[in-house]
Amino acid sequence: MISVGSGDDEQYGSSTRGTMETAAQAVLRVPWDDDAGARTADLYDWQAAMAAADALRLVHDAVADDGCLQPDIAAEVICEHHEDWTVIVGTSAELVSAKHRELDSGAWTTVNQLVTKGGLRHLFDRWLSLNKLPGLRLVTCAGLKSGECAEVDEVARLLRDQAQGVELSQESLALIAKTLQKVAKELLCADGAELPGHLTGPVKSKWVDLAEDDARIETLRAFLSRLHIDKERPSRKHVAHAAPSMYMAPVLKQMRKGEVPAGAAWEAVLDLFRARMRSAGPIPGGMLPLINAAAGGSAVGTTAESQNRELARRRITIADIEIAIRLAIDNLEAYLPVSKVVYQSPLSVKMDIGRCNDTSIARAEDLRSEYLRYYRDRDETAPGEMAKRRAVNRWLLKVADEETATIPNRSNAWGPELWRALSDRLVDGYAADDSDPDAIQLDGDLALGGVCDLVHKCKVWFSPAFDVKAELARRRAQLRGAM
Structure with a gap:
């Protein structure tokens, strides 16, 4: 949920500049630090x-x-500005802190986690520096564990309801009071916290018990009432697959372009944000230098001009996004992902599911073809020829069995490990030994091709066994659907 445009910015307006300042004006005026930091x-x-x-x-x-963009709506996103990004709609602004959390870390569990690792302390500091004007949002892919962490989200909702005139129960008021004390402990009593004078005062170390009429409690009430915790986002492992249908498909439908592949339009829009997140977006003046004008005395190299130029690299308007979507629609081939080869033989499918790379699969198919050609060129009607070939197959199957047994973990797929072991034994280190029948006249590559033929016949596996015919049918249906 995007919560900008709540309409209550003016109650926190500042008259220090002679007029009431809006949240959007404050966000654009106040300088920011480069907080991007090192991220993967x-x-x-x-x-x-x-x-x-x-x-x-x-x-x-x-x-x-x-299906067309309304021309009178001013809305934009500015990346890496005050927070991870800032959403501006009209005169309203919202600071957004995005915190990814790995699946093995689980949900957010404590107020301290939300304040420190969840970024609420940084949001609080930025909000104070901007005269308490912007809305605030924490975007995350992790939920909130029941208890004190979930109560922060609940209290934020209750405070918004109360501001709208909703009469709260005594139980809700007690929850608000209890949660405000916990948040005060983390925000006001943190070591090294830099707070305005009216927020400091005598407090016990690591704990605070503020009276209800304390100005600091009122500040915290205002802070939480502006805070939204957006906890329904997909993780980084799933976003590439989920985002086109979750985020782009509804927009294409609204634009009357529901038949357009959502993945192509999503990539076009995502490319804009990849650049802006690194402050690498295009600007009207390109890379022309900032200088002082020779005539008229107008300074085009001022600090304000430099700041505007930097903002231009980070901002994306809704008009920019609409243009990107329409360009993707007109040039679908440029944004659609390159189609992966759909393997259609038992050997290639089994190696693919066994996580062998495409080059190994191509080599295996080629070696199998050489192995089969070798036996086609021999006179199979010669006495004992078939017996010799069966002996070769028994030996190759024995080699594959021995190498499979040496792989330590076979719970999922072991294709690369087995392929490397077979290649080392049969090709790089090939030599006849006591277990090699006298009848075997194969070189190392042909011997590896013979193992590939056994894989094709489902006698050697690169993963736990599965229904090969069913998988082949599924992939062929996939190929027909892509045509």
Whole structure:
């Protein structure tokens, strides 16, 4: 949920500049620090995807019934500005902190986790620096464990209800009071916390018990009432598959383009955010230098101009996104993923499921063909020829069995390990031994090709056994559907 546009910004307006300042004006005016820090590429991509999802929500809401973007709606996303991104709609603004949490870490469990690892302390500091004007949102892929962590989310909702005139029960008021004390402990009593003077005062170390009329409690009430915890996002392992249908398909439907592949349009929009997250978006003046104008005395190299130029690299308007979507629609081939080879032989399918790479699969198919050609060229009617071939197959099956037994973990797939072991034994280290029948005249590559033929006949496996015919039928149906 994007919560900008709540309409209550003006109650926190500042008159220090002579006029009431809106949240959007404060966000754009106040300088920001570069807080991107070191992130891995996949976490950058996850954040870019989540910011793109927010922007697509704005586009969806701004598209009229005729499928066109309404021209009078001003909305944009600014990446890595004050927080991971900032959403601006009209005069309202919302700071968004995105915190990915791995599946093995589980849900958020404590208020301390939300404040430190969940980024609420940074949101609180930014909110104070912006005169308590913007809305606030924590985006995460992890839920909130029942107890004090879930109560923060519940209290935020209750405070919003109360601000709208809803009369709360005594139980709800008691929950608000208890949770405010817990949040105060983490936000106001943290070591090294830098707070304005009206938020500091005598408090016991690591704990705070503030009276209900304390100005600090009122600040915390205002903070939580502006906070939304968006905890329904997919993890980085699933977002690539889930995002097109979750985020792009509804926008295409609203634009009357429901027949367009959502994956292509999603990639076009995501590319915008990948660049803006690194402050690498295009700007109107390109890379022309900032200088002082020679005539008229207008300074185009001022600090304000530099800040605007930097903002331009990070901002994406809903018009930018609509253009990207329509360009993708007109150039689908440029954005559709490259089709993966659909393997259609028992050997290739079994190696694919066994997680062998494409080059190994191609080599295996070629070696099997050479092995079969070798025996076609021999006179199989010669006395004892068939017996010799059966002896070869028995020996090759014995080799495959021995090498499979040496693999330590066979719970899922072991294709690369077995392929490497067979290649080492039969090709790189090939030599006749006591177990090699005198009748075997194969070189190492042909011997490996013979094992590939055994794989094709379902006598050697690179993974737990499965219904090969059913898998082949599924893949052939997939291939027909892609045509």
